[in-house]
Amino acid sequence: MSGFIIFIIIAAIFMFVKFAMDSSKDSDKLIKEGGMLVKYRKLIYNFVSPEEGFKIVDKSNKYVCVAMRNTSGSIVFHFQHTFNKINVTMEMKNIFLGEHKLTWEFPEDMPQEEMIGRMETRTRQYMDNVTAKFE
Structure with missing residues (x-):
């Protein structure tokens, strides 16, 4: 039983070190860009x-x-680069409409105009659904 626990601990340490190294490489790549x-x-x-x-x-x-x-x-956009992807989160807090949150994940090499188009389309659809309650 203790051999299994040691194996799990070693595997966890290995995965943590691998993740840290990959994250560092990803960060270095983004800095170079x-x-x-x-x-x-x-x-x-x-x-x-x-x-x-x-x-x-x-x-x-x-x-x-x-x-x-x-x-x-308020409206807040969070742009986070993670492992060859760009994650975008929009958070809206409004005294009339309440709190809303939308998220997107795009490959880093996708044309940014396409990212913007998808975000605008999804936001418009979402807000149309939200405001339809007031009609």
């Missing part, structure tokens, strides 16, 4: 709009947060 704001410039800056109050509020090599806040609520 200029980081999030360079690699995903079209995608991220599609949602940055100072006139509407959207601005970058947090950033790192693998993460960018774009947000807008006003008296009615």
